[in-house]
Amino acid sequence: MRDIVTETNHFFQSKSTIDTAKEMLGHVLTYQSDQGTLSGVIVETEAYLGPDDMAAHSYGGRHSDANDPLYQQGGTIYIYSIHSWLDMDISVQEKGLPNGILIRGVQPITGQEIMEENRKKTGFDTTNGPAKWIRAFGITDKELSGTMLNSDNFTFELKKSKTPKNILETPRVGVPNKGEWTDKKMRFIVEGNPYVSKMYKRDMDLDTFGWQ
């Protein structure tokens, strides 16, 4: 019988990066932190396609200690800093192929009060952005970067917990002046979910949150 890390590995290496980015919507992340259990459903992702992708940290083969997790096996956590905040990618494809998926939005399930305290915000604003949910989860350093999902206290459920009614595809956020890479629709969101970043109120579906 295959163990959980091997299955996790397989999950992040057996499909195209774009298919995996879509598939991750509706899966649950859980962090057993020293504040308690914090968990949420992924509602927004972005795909970054490695050396060819002008918007990727691994563009042109850039490789440093900081972005090395992108080069590791699928399912490796990559945390990087941006303007004094932290974002998290999951590395996809086999070791040596530096593709990644940025997790941009999470709908809280467990520990919402702790998240609001960590963020000093309430409601949708608590976790509706890549750096927001990281801070909500109480992650304040890069200790997890380079470790595997499901190997310790940060887990990703391999079975989907909720199914989106519709997945909307849009250009990625914060990618200006990168030619075709600026326009490619590689951001995937659960249509209508209020925890998606930059959601307009009029586009929110507050009855179903966009789930089937």
Next chain:
DNA sequence: AGATGGATCGTCT
């Protein structure tokens, strides 16, 4: 409701 600019710091040149 949508656009704009400042804050702020790790990372790379």
Next chain:
DNA sequence: GACGATCCATCTG
């Protein structure tokens, strides 16, 4: 020394 895969406050209409 410059630059963000960001966030937030503060305009303006």
